[in-house]
Amino acid sequence: MPSMTEINNEITSGLESRTVNIGDTVRVHVRIQEGAKTRVQVFEGTCIAKKHTGPAETFTVRKMSFGIGVERVFPLYSPNIAELEIKSKHRVRRAKLYYLRERTGKRARLQEIRQ
Numbered sequence: 001m002p003s004m005t006e007i008n009n010e011i012t013s014g015l016e017s018r019t020v021n022i023g024d025t026v027r028v029h030v031r032i033q034e035g036a037k038t039r040v041q042v043f044e045g046t047c048i049a050k051k052h053t054g055p056a057e058t059f060t061v062r063k064m065s066f067g068i069g070v071e072r073v074f075p076l077y078s079p080n081i082a083e084l085e086i087k088s089k090h091r092v093r094r095a096k097l098y099y100l101r102e103r104t105g106k107r108a109r110l111q112e113i114r115q
Helices: 004-015
Strands: 025-034 037-051 058-065 068-075 083-090
Touching: 037 068
Parallel strands: none
Antiparallel strands: 025 037, 025 083, 037 058, 058 068
16 A cells, blocks of 8 residues: 555656746636536735645745736645746745735735846
């Protein structure tokens, strides 16, 4: 019988390129099943939190949609994530960016890291 460590390594083995950090602006391409059809929907925003480790790891992405803040939690190793693009990286000094929920406009900006 395989141990939990072996199972975790099997799940995460081919997906090592999925590393999202707090403060990154990401584009998450999500597969959505509607009846018999499958389509890909893009959710672009700032990663404000990460939780757990291994195959249970999740990250929270926040975006502004028509003046309303929308947050969505994605499992990092989900088969429903078709692609994960990192658009830009930002300098942050906290593990959770929940303070961005109260800020709008220029106050909600993060300092970009140039590469």
